[in-house]
Amino acid sequence: MNLRAATGPTLTRHLLAWALGALTLVWAAFIGFAYMTGEHEADELTDGHLASVSSLLLPLAAGGLREAEGARGLTDGRDLRAHDYQRSLTVVVWDAQGRLISRSGDAPAPAFDAGEGFATLQVGAPARAWRSFSRWDSGHAHRVTVMLSQAERDDLADDIAEQVVAPGLWLLPAVALVLGMAIHRGLRPLRRLAEQVHALDTRDARKLQAPVRYEELSATVDAINRLVERYHAALTRERALANEFAHELRTPLASLALQARSVRDTAPGRAQQEALRLLEQDAGRAGEVLHHLLALARASRAELHESAQPVDLDGVARRVVSDFAPDAHAGGRELGLTSPGSFALAGHPVLLELALRNLVQNALAHTARGTQVEVELDPQRGWLQVCDDGPRREGEPGEAASQRVQPLGLGLGHRVVEKVAALHGASFEPDIALPDGRRCWRLCFPSPPESGQA
Template sequence: MQFRPSLQRELLAWTLGGLVVVWSAFIWFGYLTGEHEADELTDGHLASVTSLLLAQRATAFTSQPDAAALSNPSLKAHDYQHSMSVVIWDRDGRVLARTGEAPLPDFGLDDGFQTVALGPKQVPWRMFVRWNDGERERRVAVLVPIEERDALAEDIAEQVATPGLWLLPVVALVLVLAVRRGLRPLNQLSEQVRSLEVGQALQLKVPPHEEFQTMVKAIETLSNRYTSALQRERDLANEFAHELRTPLASLQLHVELLKTAPPDAMPALLQRLDQDAQRSAAVIRDLLALARASRTQLAEDAASFNLAELVRQVAADYGDKAYQARHELSVCAPDTVMLRGYSSLLEMALRNLIENSLAHTPPGTLIEVLVGTEPVSIEVRDTARPGAQEGAAHEIMGLGLGHQVVQKVAAIHGAGFAKTACPERAATGHRMGPLRDIAS
């Protein structure tokens, strides 16, 4: 089974990945902040004890030969209680009092916070040293082991960071549920699109979210165009089957007659065969024109063009043919009539109408091509001259499909196709209009 990317999985991966990175950074900075604040807390404790001792009277301090006894574990009442050591000197450097396990520091150390290594093993201690105010009669040093301070800092940092580690899975689970819930409309729309069948009418339940409107509109447009194309294909197949049945049957009949016909009947049969072949060619040409109209509407973009100039060019192409058939062909159009649409389809429809007039009207007929502006329209009008012979018209070669082509082109441009008449001039014609601009 081929693995396919999933928008939901990708979105969850990026969201959870970003969450882990940001959350880890917060936990790390929280850990560092916890350590820093624990160090600050220890230094503040040292300074507080020093200030408390300096506030006592000088006679309150006596030397304790067994100073380590004051740090008995039984005196510890809190987890964060430090095992502090205290040294008090007089102005001459004599030790007035001393408690705790710390080795005796040098009297000449600078005042303030500092880290010193004491004893034979050079164990690091955090120390705060200060003179009393005024006469500088006493000097107090308060010490705490660096190991104990770091242990306290680590413990506080862990207490700060641990809730973040516990909350990370909870927040991740909430994000997963939120993403799945947020993508539910997209999943539902995907299921609807997946369940569509060929030729089925589109019935999508559009989500109310603004982001889906463009996508749903595109899906509906694509589905409608596909359904229309499928219907046109079926109609075209039916037209081919229906319209070609008669000329092909006639061709087959005359071919069979040729096999047994006497020599004097050959010319008439050959003439009928030629007419049937021309009729079949005309039918195929019109059917292909219908197919081209459908394909152009689906595959090409509409463009702006000068309709009046197009009409004049098409009419000029039929000048020689009209002259040979003893017809008069004229154009009545303004200089410019701009239209947005398919110029190739309108040219095909106009040629169809002109060829229809040249083939179906007697010699001497005036064929006028009229271009209207308000509204935009095209009309091909036939005006019979007095004395024209009706029987002189050319024989109809098509089966009416030409008008279906024109009607299709007119419908693409939002126009109708109808027959017109002008009794006072004995004129008849066909009109496409009003032609409307096709949107982009």
């Protein structure tokens, strides 16, 4: 599969979008803060300039600060604005009685005010805003006011703020470009890993190799390798079982065809009845194979897809015993349950019930009439077992009897129990001989929970 041909959202775009979104917020806050800082500093600069000029001119106030003859050209506004940061100032001098001594600059003379310090005055017709600073000399004989147009002051503040903000305006595009290239390059190991995952074949036991053993990728690689191992093991088991099923089904299916032909060709009577009995037996055997095939398929599906859940084995055992009790009684056998109460564990209730049904069914099928079959639970030691005290059927010694009575010669019922046990981390111990002469088939679960005494 060509990863470049894939459409839709990509992790690179996702990461870049989040990174640029966060960066844009920070950038916008920085630009706004820088602009406000620039304006504030520009205002401080002009106020400081007004105060400096007043301090410089205050000692000369006694002479009236009158302009020399023919010096008008020095106060031309165009000359004063020859520099970006050069602004035209107006200087007004009063005496102690508030009489205007001199005025230079473009601003009209404001009304006399004995106060000192900074102020924003509205003077002229029409009125315009002027920033001013006023100060008295040490003898309180003269008062000097230096004024600057508020519009010029704001223009200067805007100019300084723009100069402060200007570097940040190209910073975001540059950082976005570099960040995109860095994220694209940094995600290269992840893209290589994705290519290897797409190239995996579950029929092959080959494990995935991380392109670079980064700590963040190690857990992903290990999880994928575990999943591949589980799938490969499941496929191997199912392949082996499929071969066994094919071999096991071949005989009853062939026998079914022969018996069906025999029934057709045999005249009604004893021989035909025997042929029908064999036909029914072979059909049951084939059905039993299919039943166990479905059970194993269900166990494999649970192993790969389903999660364990709390299960009470006591409830499962009671349900199974109640289902089989009528058939056991009809066959001349007794079926009972010995349990101290709740037996809680984490597992798959359907599979656990399936395994217990196989054990009970085998015990009832293998023993003669009069046998006592007992389902026993011990939560403290963590096991469940099915025991019987009956002998083999007469005339069928040892394993031969089991092979004839049991529908499947391969013991596939026990294979189902082993599969369920392995899925639950348990062990299956078949045909345990107890001191009292009974024989048991036991499932032992790990780490049993605490429970009451038996």
